[in-house]
Amino acid sequence: MIDPRKFIQILKKNKINFFSGTPDSVLSNFLEVLKNEKNFYVAPHEGIAVSAGIGYNFATAKIPCVFMQNSGLGNILNPISSIAHKKIFKIPMIIIIGMRGYKGDEPQHLIQIKSTPKILKESDIEYFYLDTKTDLNKQINKAVNMTSNNKMPIAILIKKNSFDKIIKTKKIKLKSNIKKYSSYNDYVNTISNYVKKEDYVLSATGFLHRTVFYNREKFKTKNFFYNIGGMGHLSNIAYITALIKKKSNIFCLEGDGSFLMHLGSQLLVSKNKLRNFKYFLFNNNSHYSTGGQIQSNINNIDLKIFAKSIKLNYFKFDDSSKLNNFLQKNKKGNLFIELKCNNSHITNLPRPKLDQISFGK
Numbered sequence: 001m002i003d004p005r006k007f008i009q010i011l012k013k014n015k016i017n018f019f020s021g022t023p024d025s026v027l028s029n030f031l032e033v034l035k036n037e038k039n040f041y042v043a044p045h046e047g048i049a050v051s052a053g054i055g056y057n058f059a060t061a062k063i064p065c066v067f068m069q070n071s072g073l074g075n076i077l078n079p080i081s082s083i084a085h086k087k088i089f090k091i092p093m094i095i096i097i098g099m100r101g102y103k104g105d106e107p108q109h110l111i112q113i114k115s116t117p118k119i120l121k122e123s124d125i126e127y128f129y130l131d132t133k134t135d136l137n138k139q140i141n142k143a144v145n146m147t148s149n150n151k152m153p154i155a156i157l158i159k160k161n162s163f164d165k166i167i168k169t170k171k172i173k174l175k176s177n178i179k180k181y182s183s184y185n186d187y188v189n190t191i192s193n194y195v196k197k198e199d200y201v202l203s204a205t206g207f208l209h210r211t212v213f214y215n216r217e218k219f220k221t222k223n224f225f226y227n228i229g230g231m232g233h234l235s236n237i238a239y240i241t242a243l244i245k246k247k248s249n250i251f252c253l254e255g256d257g258s259f260l261m262h263l264g265s266q267l268l269v270s271k272n273k274l275r276n277f278k279y280f281l282f283n284n285n286s287h288y289s290t291g292g293q294i295q296s297n298i299n300n301i302d303l304k305i306f307a308k309s310i311k312l313n314y315f316k317f318d319d320s321s322k323l324n325n326f327l328q329k330n331k332k333g334n335l336f337i338e339l340k341c342n343n344s345h346i347t348n349l350p351r352p353k354l355d356q357i358s359f360g361k
């Protein structure tokens with residue numbers, strides 16, 4: 001295994017001092033150290049991490065480093081092929097990609113792992129796998145030479161368990177970690193009491209869909225959509241469902257990282273007033289399920305004004321009993337409910353398998 005501190009030291013020795021990316025569980029030990037760097041930016045999605053790197057190179061002519069999961073490959077292709085490519089602005093960049101999808105992983109990851117090397121190759125992005133047994137200096141020098149010579153972003157692919165766990169040195173205090181807030185599990189249990197047989201429950205990538213799956217027997221409905229992948233796309237799926245299934249209530253449960261990933265998609269919601277649409281934002285101000293507590297920076301947004309601007313009625317709760325009181329009295333939709341959550345989850349939360357979940361009718 002590789003000591004992430006050493007990896008970062010060697011990057012810095014090579015004058016790489018700028019890091020932007022979207023969290024990934026394979027990289028969690030690496031990110032646990034990296035997050036203390038001054039120039040560390042959490043991007044809502046991977047394409048934005050690349051454009052941040054492009055901005056850095058534009059302003060300094062230095063090489064940026066981008067980190068991401070292979071699920072986000074689709075998000076980076078546009079800024080790479082349209083801006084950074086060697087036939088366009090020739091931008092050097094090192095992209096560190098955590099590879100999900102080895103045996104036993106979730107179905108969407110099994111697809112992405114097969115296509116990742118092919119897509120990289122077809123997009124002219126050279127890559128190599130980090131080898132935990134080969135000299136680290138040599139490998140990072142190789143990456144720096146490749147990107148400098150090719151004048152093109154290159155990728156280092158990282159397999160699971162490549163980075164050693166480091167005892168946490170500096171803790172970022174998360175307001176959302178305050179114990180007084182309820183957990184995902186408490187809120188999901190509360191919501192389950194207000195879902196009728198004909199209603200729909202759509203839940204997001206991260207710990208939310210797994211928490212709903214874990215509690216599925218408690219709901220009166222069997223109409224579930226689990227957004228196992230496709231992070232950030234859930235609210236649109238839920239919104240169109242609400243438009244069409246007018247006689248049902250649509251409960252959309254999303255984490256803050258997923259909400260931010262394609263924030264612009266929320267604008268679709270503002271097109272119609274939907275009496276049956278209930279959006280629940282589970283705000284723990286972190287990408288909790290990817291192993292660390294990398295902040296999502298959601299608390300920089302005034303969600304009350306945001307919700308109003310997309311024509312939803314905003315409410316905020318920090319405790320599941322307060323949510324319960326509200327749901328008891330308020331049966332209407334057109335809601336944007338922010339739920340302040342603590343970072344805790346049921347241990348060994350199950351991951352739904354495809355034969356356990358269906359898609360629509």
Ligand SMILES: Cc1ncc(C[n+]2csc(CCOP(=O)(O)OP(=O)(O)O)c2C)c(N)n1
Nearest residue numbers: 071072206207231255256257258287288289
């Ligand atoms: C396009 C894409 N990028 C990154 C990931 C990796 N990923 C899975 S869950 C997650 C964090 C989600 O954060 P949030 O919505 O706040 O939910 P939480 O983890 O706190 O439950 C990330 C980054 C992914 N699945 N897809």
